[in-house]
Amino acid sequence: QVISDGCRLVDERAYQKGSGVASALLQRAGIPVLSQRDHRTLEFLRTRLDPHHVVDGAARDHHETDWYREYFGAAE
Numbered sequence: 016q017v018i019s020d021g022c023r024l025v026d027e028r029a030y031q032k033g034s035g036v037a038s039a040l041l042q043r044a045g046i047p048v049l050s051q052r053d054h055r056t057l058e059f060l061r062t063r064l065d066p067h068h069v070v071d072g073a074a075r076d077h078h079e080t081d082w083y084r085e086y087f088g089a090a091e
Contacts, residue, residue, distance in 0.1 A: 016050055017077070032087060052077035 016038060020029040033039075038048045049056060054074040061068045077083055 016048075017083070030086060050077055052080075055079070 016032070016034050017030050018033050018035050020031040034042060034048070041048050049060070051057075053076040054071075055076045058068075058070045058074045062070060
């Protein structure tokens with residue numbers, strides 16, 4: 016996940032890797048968290064709910080996107 020590094024109301028925002036406050040609390044309590052930007056994972060989750068769903072092979076999770084890789088370097 017990605018959060019703002021400093022004020023988010025400036026013209027040029029900076030970012031850092033990490034969870035937001037709510038996500039961090041859920042994770043600390045042992046509750047898995049999924050980002051709305053993790054499209055590949057959401058595709059696979061949808062197949063659990065709808066066996067007829069066809070996974071979009073082009074879907075990528077946020078850490079696999081060009082923006083993320085350019086901003087932070089290669090994904091972990």
